[in-house]
Amino acid sequence: MVSDKDRKDPYLERIRHLKPDQLESALASFKQLLDHKMAAGLQSCVNCGLCADSCHYYLVTKEFEAIPAYKLKLVTSVFKKLLTALGGLAKKPDGDSAFDSQMVERWVDSLYGRCTLCGRCALNCTMGINITRLIRTARTALASIDLVPPGLQSTVTTAVEKGNNMGIPRQEWLDTLQWLSEELQLEVGDPEAHLPVDKTGTKLLYTVNPREPKFFPLSLLATAKIFYAAKESWTVSSDYYDVTNYGLYSGDDGAAGLISSRLRESMIKLRAKTLVLGECGHGYNSNRWEAPEWMAAEDRFEVKSIIQIIADYIREGRIKLDPSRNQKVVTLHDPCNLVRLGGIIEEQRFILKNAVTNFVEMYPNREKNYCCGGGGGQLAMTRYATRRLDAGKIKADQILTTGAKIVVTPCHNCIDQLSELNREYKLGVEVKTISEVVADALVIEKKEK
């Protein structure tokens, strides 16, 4: 399991030199988070093994360490004493229940390195165990002793320190918005069209994945064009606009809560009515479902995905689409955090059926879809890049089978992974966001002079 390269890895060295009090601290952190739901999950696995084929890592690699039941067992074995009727006398399932450096190494390798927290195993578990939740809680225990893999940790740290995960300076963000406003004016032929910043009292506060202003500004422009066409009352914040939250993946609830609370700060400051989450799967899961739990507070405003907003525009006739402008075969990748863990399932299909002429589903789809392999913080953990690309073969095969020329997905993380898979497996497809496809089909009514 350990190569010569690994032996010199400072991260692994840290694990190997963990002190007993650090290990105790991690265990205490896990125990503190245990509630009856997790406790039930920890003592319910029957080792039926049926979860194995639900995991894209196992399906591709056939490595037993990727089987969700094994990952769960790594956790349960440590806490067996706490839960079984026999307590400390209970037989240890894999012969080693001590939480020592070796066990931590196994936790890191399987729970960070072979899992995208996609939730597919949880959906397919015979017993209904929320394996994903338990793995994430184990990550929280590791995060409590600073053992988040470096790439993932630095993404979280950047978001906490700089306000967005790419460390984009405020002025750069404002310059990009200004430039995009000029582009929008040219595109729609309206000199008054713009991307509003810090406008108070709007209906929507829009949040974006920082990779949009940084690398894919046209994606943000596409959304702005849709808002323009819908005559929407919207704004972005100059300070906190980052929809992503890698705290979900690192397991650091403190950082995750802080990052999500900033979007709430912007909502309050700008007095917007609805927090709109840009096309980001884990951003949706984090901000719609997990943030209220991290912050132990209900949201006093609506939190919606941009996908829901666009679908509403179409239903209400606020935007007109000409699907003939998108004639290539289009398929849809369902981001796990938006669909299986988020519940946004049909809206994106409704949009695509209105925006393109030839939409084909990949199989399986919707909540049963395979993870692309980019979730769980994998894109930030370069140490597992080879595994990530290998595990993506399932997705690559799914795409190839459709014969599609365009893969649409409402998630920028997925777009990164799909773009890499496109190169790796020579898929020959374009990868686009929903907004980009909708913007291409938009029929803009010229402003009356």
Added chain:
Amino acid sequence: MSIFAVLKLSVAASVLFCLVVLTVMVMRTFAFGRRPTYAHARGSSFAGIVYAFGLGMLPWEKESAAKHIGTYIGGILYHIGILMAMLFLATVLLRISLPTTLLQAARILLTVGVVSGVALLIKRILQPRMRFLSGGDDYVANILVDVLLLSALATTFAETMLIPFAAVAIITFIYIPFGKIRHCVFFFYTRVLFGTFFGKRGVVPHPSKKA
């Protein structure tokens, strides 16, 4: 006191022991506490729970069942056999005589149950990934229940087999809380949690199947 009375009392005591320990385990689990939830629901937890015990168990909804249809059917038959063995044990100990038709049905279900149990055991032994996952409890639990079904089946033919049948039942009841067979209770616990989680998020029942 007759041997029959001793058997009856012993089985009753083991059942009581099993129930008490399982109750304590469930209470201990509850004692870990319930966190308040704050996110607004998108779907219905109740509908999710109904799904978890209904549609959500069917192979066309659950890929893990569809991909392993043999194991899935074997598992169902195995559990039907176990239920049959328990009911048969109760009828024997309560001296309720079964009509021939019911006895024949019981024999069929017990036979199918034993065959399924043994098949699942063989699968566990032969498949490398199942061997990797399995601990001692996985084998002990399966063998114990297989023997229980077999002895129940034997008792349907010869009443003299009642003593070994009851003995195996006593061992099984005592073993239940300490091994994976405790899922006879925790299955319901975790499926409710499954339904609550995915139901609240509007993932299940699938939007197109909602009323």
